[in-house]
Structures are given as C-alpha cells and as structure tokens.
Amino acid sequence: MSGTGGSGRDGAHASRAAAREERAGGAGQPFRFPLRVYYEDTDAAGVVYYANYLKFMERARTEWLAALGFPLAAFEREHGVVFVVHRCEIDFLRPARLNDSLEATVEVEHRGAVRLEVRQEVLCDEKVLTAARVTLACVDARGLRPVRIPAPLVERLET
Amino acid sequence: MSGTGGSGRDGAHASRAAAREERAGGAGQPFRFPLRVYYEDTDAAGVVYYANYLKFMERARTEWLAALGFPLAAFEREHGVVFVVHRCEIDFLRPARLNDSLEATVEVEHRGAVRLEVRQEVLCDEKVLTAARVTLACVDARGLRPVRIPAPLVERLET
Amino acid sequence: MSGTGGSGRDGAHASRAAAREERAGGAGQPFRFPLRVYYEDTDAAGVVYYANYLKFMERARTEWLAALGFPLAAFEREHGVVFVVHRCEIDFLRPARLNDSLEATVEVEHRGAVRLEVRQEVLCDEKVLTAARVTLACVDARGLRPVRIPAPLVERLET
Amino acid sequence: MSGTGGSGRDGAHASRAAAREERAGGAGQPFRFPLRVYYEDTDAAGVVYYANYLKFMERARTEWLAALGFPLAAFEREHGVVFVVHRCEIDFLRPARLNDSLEATVEVEHRGAVRLEVRQEVLCDEKVLTAARVTLACVDARGLRPVRIPAPLVERLET
Numbered sequence: 322m323s324g325t326g327g328s329g330r331d332g333a334h335a336s337r338a339a340a341r342e343e344r345a346g347g348a349g350q351p352f353r354f355p356l357r358v359y360y361e362d363t364d365a366a367g368v369v370y371y372a373n374y375l376k377f378m379e380r381a382r383t384e385w386l387a388a389l390g391f392p393l394a395a396f397e398r399e400h401g402v403v404f405v406v407h408r409c410e411i412d413f414l415r416p417a418r419l420n421d422s423l424e425a426t427v428e429v430e431h432r433g434a435v436r437l438e439v440r441q442e443v444l445c446d447e448k449v450l451t452a453a454r455v456t457l458a459c460v461d462a463r464g465l466r467p468v469r470i471p472a473p474l475v476e477r478l479e480t
Numbered sequence: 481m482s483g484t485g486g487s488g489r490d491g492a493h494a495s496r497a498a499a500r501e502e503r504a505g506g507a508g509q510p511f512r513f514p515l516r517v518y519y520e521d522t523d524a525a526g527v528v529y530y531a532n533y534l535k536f537m538e539r540a541r542t543e544w545l546a547a548l549g550f551p552l553a554a555f556e557r558e559h560g561v562v563f564v565v566h567r568c569e570i571d572f573l574r575p576a577r578l579n580d581s582l583e584a585t586v587e588v589e590h591r592g593a594v595r596l597e598v599r600q601e602v603l604c605d606e607k608v609l610t611a612a613r614v615t616l617a618c619v620d621a622r623g624l625r626p627v628r629i630p631a632p633l634v635e636r637l638e639t
Numbered sequence: 640m641s642g643t644g645g646s647g648r649d650g651a652h653a654s655r656a657a658a659r660e661e662r663a664g665g666a667g668q669p670f671r672f673p674l675r676v677y678y679e680d681t682d683a684a685g686v687v688y689y690a691n692y693l694k695f696m697e698r699a700r701t702e703w704l705a706a707l708g709f710p711l712a713a714f715e716r717e718h719g720v721v722f723v724v725h726r727c728e729i730d731f732l733r734p735a736r737l738n739d740s741l742e743a744t745v746e747v748e749h750r751g752a753v754r755l756e757v758r759q760e761v762l763c764d765e766k767v768l769t770a771a772r773v774t775l776a777c778v779d780a781r782g783l784r785p786v787r788i789p790a791p792l793v794e795r796l797e798t
Numbered sequence: 799m800s801g802t803g804g805s806g807r808d809g810a811h812a813s814r815a816a817a818r819e820e821r822a823g824g825a826g827q828p829f830r831f832p833l834r835v836y837y838e839d840t841d842a843a844g845v846v847y848y849a850n851y852l853k854f855m856e857r858a859r860t861e862w863l864a865a866l867g868f869p870l871a872a873f874e875r876e877h878g879v880v881f882v883v884h885r886c887e888i889d890f891l892r893p894a895r896l897n898d899s900l901e902a903t904v905e906v907e908h909r910g911a912v913r914l915e916v917r918q919e920v921l922c923d924e925k926v927l928t929a930a931r932v933t934l935a936c937v938d939a940r941g942l943r944p945v946r947i948p949a950p951l952v953e954r955l956e957t
Contacts, residue, residue: 683896
C-alpha cells in the first residue's frame with residue numbers, strides 16, 4: 322500500500338485504541354451499541370457494503386442519545402430540533418462479514434454551540450474495522466437551519 | 481423443487497411472457513425502464529438482494545407515471561395525493577448479478593376507483609427474473625387516507 | 640377502498656391474529672424479534688419504506704434459525720446450503736414510523752422436503768402493520784440449486 | 799455554526815467549483831453521471847439519507863470506469879482485481895429532495911501505484927450538494943490484498 326499514508330493512519334488508530342482502552346473503566350468510555358451483520362448489509366464482494374457503516378454509526382448515535390435521555394422522537398417534539406450530519410471522515414480498515422457480531426461506538430470529541438464532533442468506530446472482537454469522525458449540526462426540524470444545541474442536552478453531555 | 485407449485489408458476493410466467501411479446505408492437509405493451517446492478521444492490525450470495533427488486537419496481541413505477549405526464553412531485557403538489565403500496569405478490573425466479581443490465585416493466589392489470597393493480601417484471605436479456613403483482617392505493621398526501629384516483633390520470637390510463 | 644378485496648384480506652388477518660393469540664401460551668407461538676425504526680428505514684412520506692419490511696423479516700428469519708441452533712454462517716459451512724426466498728406475498732396494512740419499537744415474527748406454516756413456507760408479521764404495540772407469507776427454498780450454497788432441507792433442521796422444526 | 803471551520807470549507811468548495819468550471823470545456827472536465835432521487839433514497843426528514851450519497855458516488859465511479867473501457871465485471875474477470883474504498887471525506891452541504899435530478903461527478907486527483915484518490919460531487923442544477931474525496935485501493939478480487947493498478951487502466955487514466 323501507499324506506505325506512509327496507510328501506516329500513519331493505522332498508527333493513529335492504534336494509539337487511539339490504546340487511549341480508548343485506558344479509559345475503559347472510567348467516565349470517558351465510549352458508548353457501545355451491538356449489531357449483527359445480515360445479508361442486507363453485505364454486497365457481492367462478500368463484505369459489508371461501505372455505505373452501510375454509516376447506517377451502523379447512525380443507529381449507534383440514535384441509541385446513544387436515547388441512552389442520554391433524548392430519544393429521537395421526543396427530542397424533535399420537545400425541542401423542535403434534529404441533528405444532521407455535516408461532514409464525515411471515515412476510514413475503512415478491515416472488512417466486516419455476514420453474521421459478524423459488531424459494536425458501534427460513539428464518543429464526543431468536541432462540542433460547539435451548534436455542532437457536535439463525535440468519534441465513532443465499528444468493532445469486531447475489539448478490532449477496529451471502521452473509524453470515523455462525524456460532525457453533526459443541530460438544526461430546527463422544519464427549516465433545517467442551524468440552532469443552538471438545547472441546554473438540557475448540553476448539560477447532560479458535560480456530566 | 482416442490483413440483484407442481486414451481487412449474488405451475490413457471491408455466492404461468494411463460495404464457496404471460498408470450499402474451500407480452502404478442503402485444504409488443506401494440507398499444508398494450510408494458511412500460512420498460514432500464515437499470516444497472518451496482519454493488520449496493522447485491523448481497524454476499526453474489527446476487528441482487530431480494531428486497532431490492534422492490535426498489536427497482538418502484539423506480540419503474542415512478543418513471544412510468546412521469547412518462548404519462550404525472551411526475552411524482554407535481555402529482556402530489558397539484559392533486560394532493562400519492563400512491564402507496566397495499567399488497568405485493570412477488571416471485572423470485574432467477575437471480576440478477578452484479579453489473580447486469582436489467583429492465584423493469586409496468587403494466588396496469590386492473591383499475592378501481594381508488595386502487596390500481598399493476599403487473600411488474602424485472603428482465604435480463606428478455607428473461608423474467610422477478611415477477612410481481614403490486615396493488616397501489618391512492619391516498620391523500622397528508623393523512624394517507626384512501627381517495628379516488630385523480631380524473632386526469634384515470635383518463636390518461638384509459639387511452 | 641375496493642371493497643370485498645380489502646375487507647376479505649383484513650378479515651383473514653383478523654382471524655389469523657385471533658388464532659395467533661390462542662396459541663400464544665403454547666408451543667406453537669411464533670418467534671419474535673425486536674426492532675427499532677431508524678432514519679435509514681424511513682422515506683420522505685415519513686413512514687417505513689415498503690421494501691424495508693422485507694429486511695426486517697429477513698433479520699427475524701436469521702435470528703429464528705440461530706435460536707433453533709442454526710446460525711447462518713455455521714449452517715452454510717456445515718451443511719453447504721442456504722435458504723433463498725422464492726415467493727413473497729405481503730400486505731402493508733398500517734405504516735410504521737421513525738423510532739417505533741417493532742417486532743417481527745416467524746412461524747412455519749408448511750414444510751416440504753425442499754421448501755419452507757413461513758408466515759411473518761411486523762407488529763407495533765401488538766397491532767399487525769405488515770403480514771407476509773414467505774416461501775423459502777433450500778439451495779446448495781454454490782450453485783443455488785434446490786436441495787433437501789438438512790435433517791437436523793427438519794427434526795428441530797418438528798419438535 | 800462553528801465559524802472558520804465551516805466557512806473555510808465552503809470557501810474551498812467555492813474555489814474548487816470555480817476551477818471546475820474553468821476546466822469545463824477542456825480535457826480535464828470531470829465525468830458526470832445523471833441520477834434521479836426516488837423514495838428509496840429519502841428519509842423521514844424529507845431529504846436524501848446521508849449514506850445514500852455514497853451509493854450515488856459509487857454508481858458514478860462504476861459508470862466512469864465503464865466509460866473508460868473497464869466495465870466492472872470484465873475488470874475483475876480479466877485483471878483479477880477490484881477497487882475498494884479505503885477512506886472517504888464527505889461534506890454534506892445542501893440537501894437533495896424527492897424527485898430531484900442530480901449529477902454525480904468523478905475526477906482523479908491523485909494516482910499512486912495502488913491507490914487512486916478521486917474527487918466526487920453530487921450536483922443539482924449545478925449547485926454542489928455533497929462533495930467528497932474518496933481514496934480507492936486496488937486489491938486482488940479473492941484475498942482483497944493491495945495490488946498495483948493494472949497497466950491498461952493506468953495508461954487510460956493518463957491520456
């Protein structure tokens with residue numbers, strides 16, 4: 322492979338993985354959501370189709386917000402806002418295959434007034450298959466214009 | 481395979497296919513929409529994932545309505561109605577594979593005041609891969625309650 | 640709606656639902672698999688996209704086989720066979736919406752030497768949203784030709 | 799929004815768009831592939847579901863390779879290789895909606911021995927909705943290990 326580029330990324334992942342494990346017993350440990358790979362997720366190459374990792378990651382974000390006390394439907398109904406994805410950087414490191422038991426993680430990396438930057442990984446047997454940095458923007462549910470993240474969620478994210 | 485059931489269906493398809501060809505030069509010839517099979521459509525068995533034929537069939541229905549002069553967006557905006565699928569009977573006869581050039585067809589079998597029954601097939605090299613009878617219901621776009629098919633479309637269907 | 644056709648089907652569903660409940664405490668009770676509706680499952684009409692119910696049903700079949708002791712990967716590896724869907728009759732009765740908690744069921748209706756006919760429903764709060772009869776064929780994993788259902792699964796289905 | 803980050807990106811996009819237009823009449827003009835937005839592509843927010851832009855981009859890459867004389871199936875059969883996506887950076891700038899007529903573009907930014915970096919955009923009425931940089935790796939079709947891009951394609955990319 323194209324040398325430094327590839328190994329640089331792998332190195333970064335390795336150190337992040339180490340950092341993740343260090344924190345594993347502490348407050349900063351990422352949210353984890355279990356997943357199974359079904360036929361619908363795979364393609365003719367015998368592996369999970371690349372766009373479907375974004376589905377896995379979104380399921381994890383939805384369950385993470387619900388676990389924080391902000392289930393999707395209520396969030397929109399009570400606060401009139403939704404999160405949309407603004408940017409996604411995603412590395413496909415190793416393939417997932419049919420019937421694999423996976424976990425998708427969520428961890429806040431940076432919180433602005435309107436945006437939330439989360440790190441997400443898809444893991445199989447504790448190996449990182451896919452790693453992403455996802456930038457979410459809080460928008461009003463009707464016009465999809467950027468608005469401040471609701472205060473109750475901000476508070477919850479800081480504890 | 482379980483004998484009569486399978487061959488009965490294949491026989492029915494064969495005679496329908498013959499009927500279709502007879503009509504091929506005439507007014508009754510089904511609408512045809514071309515499709516290509518991409519990775520996204522396939523699964524780890526190396527063939528098109530079964531639910532995706534329903535996507536192909538809906539693309540064909542959308543293009544068929546547009547060809548009749550009722551593009552989706554305008555139809556909803558002008559008449560306040562949409563079509564929803566009420567029932568679908570679908571036979572998966574032969575698999576489609578990556579990169580295949582397919583055609584999806586649409587042909588009205590029965591028109592009621594509210595419902596439309598269409599026959600649809602997915603073909604590759606004139607062989608029927610998948611055949612379905614799809615029952616559509618006309619509903620108001622907001623409440624999704626059944627309403628009469630708009631008169632201009634009824635007229636168009638009868639010419 | 641088109642009268643007898645619709646009500647006939649609803650009637651059939653009602654009596655099946657009653658039959659299902661009668662059996663609910665007994666051995667014949669259908670397998671149930673929980674699901675959540677995410678954005679990926681919905682469409683611009685605000686409801687679950689019709690083809691995605693087939694995905695839900697396949698997830699349930701996969702988990703049902705795994706619960707019977709035949710996880711997908713092992714089934715193919717040990718017996719060299721997979722199940723493919725041959726025919727599907729599906730009624731879309733009520734829409735599922737974003738964030739709904741659903742259950743997908745599986746119940747064998749008929750077992751032949753090669754084919755398996757299963758009834759499947761997608762439920763929300765015990766209401767049937769979608770009901771299907773799915774005909775599966777056992778095929779060898781390589782050539783996709785029909786073969787007898789492996790004896791251990793036949794035995795398991797009969798207990 | 800988070801100020802400089804956002805506007806920086808928008809600025810970069812604007813200058814890239816300008817560059818694209820300058821080249822529009824010349825040899826370097828990006829490959830364009832037309833697309834229609836169907837119900838299957840949208841979600842309950844009324845817009846195209848974010849992961850589906852990756853499907854659009856892959857369709858465009860497939861058609862681009864076919865247009866260069868390397869249709870997917872033949873490419874794998876003759877050269878024993880496929881391209882897999884290694885990394886994707888994608889900005890979601892404006893939403894696409896039901897029935898929109900889109901174009902997905904492909905343009906090579908960098909070619910290594912094994913990797914190909916392409917810039918892709920999804921456009922509606924010449925406005926950039928989504929912009930991505932996608933890193934593809936050439937791998938052998940069986941083991942998915944990195945191999946050199948076949949010479950005939952390298953030559954074709956350089957003309």
